[in-house]
Amino acid sequence: MSFSHKILDWYSAHKRKLPWRETRDPYKIWLSEIILQQTRVAQGMPYYHRFLEAFPTVHELAHASEENVLKLWQGLGYYSRARNLHATAQIVVEQFKGEFPTTYEGLKFLKGVGDYTASAIASFCFDVPEPVVDGNVYRVLARYFGVDIPINSPAGIKYFKELAKEVMDTENIRDYNQGIMEFGAIQCAPKKPNCLLCPLNDGCVALKDNKVDSLPVKTNKTKVRIRHFNYLVYLDERNQTIMEKRKGKDIWQNLYQFPLLESEKEIQAEAFQQHFKSEMVLEPFESYYLFNTEPIVHKLSHQHLHTKFWILKTFHNLENGTPWDVVTKFPVPVLIADFIRTLKI
DNA sequence: AAGGCGGGGTT
């Protein structure tokens, strides 16, 4: 039996029942694929349901504000996905009369839709014979065919896409594509796959050569940058605070936070006032205290944010202040959301 | 060709 038929057989016997497998609606498939980029099924699932409830069709999503879309996306990470999701919904509604493109090339044109996602939507919705190559597929192909070209090198990306094209089942592309990803996620797992009971173990090069643990090959170790964040949490006598929208090319673009002072090193409580009070450009304050003596270390993929929250009490009423009850309405990073949840005022 | 971009689960 061929590689693709073994995948199809395994899939029919082991596939999970997932909501986006019950439909061919391009809107729902597109939504699920954007949510699932670099995201586990279990983590994305509640977001998928919440988005469909808030935005049943692409029209509701297009007419929402970016702030509301980001708020619903809060906690999922990689927030450019949410911004692109919103922008693409508006393109589809305004330029394509609410209809998604039906070809790989047409889909690839959409913001936030790359090679994988275009292939996924085209094959799942329209049976276009285009192979998907995600992290699961890289692993399955690298092991079964014994390929040690780095999967994140341009040569590797090209090689695996062509290999995937050669071994796909063009007649059952929808099930085949979902099947090979599911196979990678459950059977050919990254750590300790159960090769003894694998339906592809007889032809697997990695298993034969004892290379299961060393394939696939991936280069470029990410190194972590350490940053020191000092958040200024103003509170006036009416329990109003100040929140700002993050701008620029840094992390968390368009999300909200308290006024931020970033420093080269950790700032101690004794030094805080003399270091910063003179250059307070926002508002004067009468007293302050440090919310957390030990910095909270918020870990991103390539940054560790050592964070201190400074509570600044002020007697005069803040201009354009935000009532504390309202701060939960803004889209904020998890670091800020956790703090808001913890602070008792 | 390389780096930036989140948050969470698993080992």
Place this chain on the structure above:
DNA sequence: AACCCAGCCTT
């Protein structure tokens, strides 16, 4: 602590 997750975009 390291690795990975239904990747994409910019430089």
